Amino acid sequence: MGSLRGRFSGMKQIGALPLTTVGAVVTAAVLTLLACTVVGALLPRLRRARGADASGRPHRLRRGAGAVVAVLVPTLLALATGGLALNRSGDYVPTVSDLVSTATSGKPVTGDVEPLATPARLDAVPASRWRARFTRLDDGSLTTTFRGPVSGLDLSVRVILPQGYSPTDGRTYDVIEGLHGYPGDPGSFSTALGAADALNKAISAGLIPPSIMVMPSLDPDGRQHDCANISGRPAVGTWVAQEIPRMVRATFPNVTTQREGWMALGISAGAYCAGWTSIAEPETFGSAAVMSSYDRPTEGGLATSGAAVADAYTLSHLLAASHPVLGTRFYALGAQDDGLKSAQTAWSMAAVVHKPDTVTTDTPVTGGHAWSLWSARFPTVLAWWGSEPAVWSAVQGSDPTASTTATPMRTADSALLATITTTPTGQRHLSDTTAAWSPVGGPALAVTAVVAACALGVLSLVGRRRRAGLMARSAGELRSRSVPGLVTGWVGRFLVVGGAAIVVAAALGLAGNGVTGYLTTWPAVLSAL
Numbered sequence: 001m002g003s004l005r006g007r008f009s010g011m012k013q014i015g016a017l018p019l020t021t022v023g024a025v026v027t028a029a030v031l032t033l034l035a036c037t038v039v040g041a042l043l044p045r046l047r048r049a050r051g052a053d054a055s056g057r058p059h060r061l062r063r064g065a066g067a068v069v070a071v072l073v074p075t076l077l078a079l080a081t082g083g084l085a086l087n088r089s090g091d092y093v094p095t096v097s098d099l100v101s102t103a104t105s106g107k108p109v110t111g112d113v114e115p116l117a118t119p120a121r122l123d124a125v126p127a128s129r130w131r132a133r134f135t136r137l138d139d140g141s142l143t144t145t146f147r148g149p150v151s152g153l154d155l156s157v158r159v160i161l162p163q164g165y166s167p168t169d170g171r172t173y174d175v176i177e178g179l180h181g182y183p184g185d186p187g188s189f190s191t192a193l194g195a196a197d198a199l200n201k202a203i204s205a206g207l208i209p210p211s212i213m214v215m216p217s218l219d220p221d222g223r224q225h226d227c228a229n230i231s232g233r234p235a236v237g238t239w240v241a242q243e244i245p246r247m248v249r250a251t252f253p254n255v256t257t258q259r260e261g262w263m264a265l266g267i268s269a270g271a272y273c274a275g276w277t278s279i280a281e282p283e284t285f286g287s288a289a290v291m292s293s294y295d296r297p298t299e300g301g302l303a304t305s306g307a308a309v310a311d312a313y314t315l316s317h318l319l320a321a322s323h324p325v326l327g328t329r330f331y332a333l334g335a336q337d338d339g340l341k342s343a344q345t346a347w348s349m350a351a352v353v354h355k356p357d358t359v360t361t362d363t364p365v366t367g368g369h370a371w372s373l374w375s376a377r378f379p380t381v382l383a384w385w386g387s388e389p390a391v392w393s394a395v396q397g398s399d400p401t402a403s404t405t406a407t408p409m410r411t412a413d414s415a416l417l418a419t420i421t422t423t424p425t426g427q428r429h430l431s432d433t434t435a436a437w438s439p440v441g442g443p444a445l446a447v448t449a450v451v452a453a454c455a456l457g458v459l460s461l462v463g464r465r466r467r468a469g470l471m472a473r474s475a476g477e478l479r480s481r482s483v484p485g486l487v488t489g490w491v492g493r494f495l496v497v498g499g500a501a502i503v504v505a506a507a508l509g510l511a512g513n514g515v516t517g518y519l520t521t522w523p524a525v526l527s528a529l
Contacts, residue, residue: 025084032077036501039074040493074501075508082509110305111231113313116280117150117238122246125149130250134159141196143186146216148243151235155217157244158186159252160196162203162210167254172395174211174261175248176385177285179218179240179277181268182225182299186215189267192371198378207379207413208386209261209395212252216244218273223300227273228280228313230301240273241281258286259326261394263385265289267374269299271342275315275330275349279322286390287329289381290315292338292369295345315345319359320352327356331384333377335367336423342369347428360384363428364421383416452507455500 018024129149134142142159165173176199180189190196195213202208218225220234229237245262248255256262264285266274271293278288296314297303303310311317319330332349334342343363350359362380367373385391 021088025081025088028077028081028084032074032081032501033498035074035077036494036498040495040497071500071504074497075504078501078505079508082505110301111233112305113302113309114229114231114235116229117235117242121150122242127250130246132157132247132251134251139196141190146243146247148235148239151239151243153220153234153236153239153243155220155239156186157217157247158190158215160190160199160213160215162212163200165210165212167252169254171210171254172261173252173255174209174263174391174394175245175255176211176213176263176265177240177244177248177274177277178213178215179264179266179270179273180215181266181270182219184270185219186217189215189270192375193267193378194375195378198375198382202379202382202386207383207416209392211261212248212255214244214248216240218270224303225269225273226300226302227276228302230305233301237276237280241277241284245281245284256394258394259284260286260388260390263287263289265291265381266293267291268293268340268369271333272297272315275332276313276318278328278330279318282322282324282326282328285328286326286394287331287385287388289331289333289385290345290349291331291333291374291377291381292335292340292342293332293345294340294342295348298340316348316352319349319357320354322357324354324357327358329385329388330357330359331362331381332359333362333373333381335369335373336363336365337367338369340369343423343428347423360420361422362420363423377419380416380419383413384420387413387417448507448510452504455503 132144132146134144137143140161142161144157144159145154146157147154162173178186178189178193178195180186190213195215199211199213203210216239218227218236218240220236220239223233225236226233227237227240229235249257259282262285264274264277264287266272266289268291271290274288275290275293278285293315295316297310302313330349330353332346334344334346336343346359346361346363350361353359362377364373
């Protein structure tokens, strides 16, 4: 029994190992260098043909195994190093257990879409159960694990409070509900977006009223996201659209109760969730920032429950079928070279919206589907949100020293709002805006493949027995070689093995990126690493 507990404890400790730290990247890099060193030193031995019979079969087998080892081990470690660096830039998968959960989640649950909880059911919950107890983290943000009284979900929630916040400071605060993508979590969303810094700068500059930002987890079971309530799955829709707002109002009693002071904001799968949430609960959310969303669901139960469900829950279809009375403002971001066609999502939303709802489209030519775009546009979203007088009216009288009816247009407002790219109708729906020599362009991928093939060819020549004596053919010859010569030979093999591993790993990484279309510019690739 004790050994079983020990093994369980050991597995739990391994599962808790972080994958987003500098140490994880450095460890992978050191292992890559070590593998290149060992393979470079052993490469001549791996290629020798000792023990070959008359047919020469073991000779070929040994050489083939040596080639596989020489290529596979360093390449996989180099690929892991790059993957960990990319993971760290976006904090996609925090721990080993999260990686295993994501990799083994299997197919999403399919089922019917169920309605959100009724107001009567929500109101029947005792007030005390809506209040959460937060703890402060080292970065100043607050965190808790909140159990939804109706959904039953027990998930983490992160909150960013503006500088100087106090529940008794006499102010009223607006609220931004931030929704992360898949894979991801509240902490990764906050860090990669630079949310705390951008939020406080926007408040200090007078771009937005005093506001708090709440970020709930959307990951109840490791599967792809669903914002709607899917039968057979936890009620994520109720959690996001209904329970989180109620928890925020109960825990932070000085937040505004006016819908104009609430915005749902999300990226990628979370962007679809932000759009869906604001349409499903217009009484709560007066604005929504949809940053790089798919239009028709491409993941989760909404995508796999049949074409009729996916069509009905296409974002633009939901917007067209809604019956706006209050008027919701939508900011729809989508780079034209995004593989998920998020620019087309923005244009489709703008084409079907009807008053008093409005859609502001922001469709830059490049940007891909990456954190470099989202973090750069987050201050723009805040300026867009604060440009509406009703956002300030929602905190009327909260700060006697500031204007709360409308913020005057400052230079900062103008500069940020000027970055919004409104693509003329005649230039929309372009088939391909990706530059040929971009990371997802055909020529760049072809050149990368050729370079990788050449690297493998060079590697195949290293350590090969030659009559000219590139390798020692006997122990006597080996002893007779000079130390500098041995060192030079080893260094050369190390450089070739390491270079080939890096080139092949880069080719595989770029091929994967070419399939997804996420990083579409070289600066985005460099910033991700």
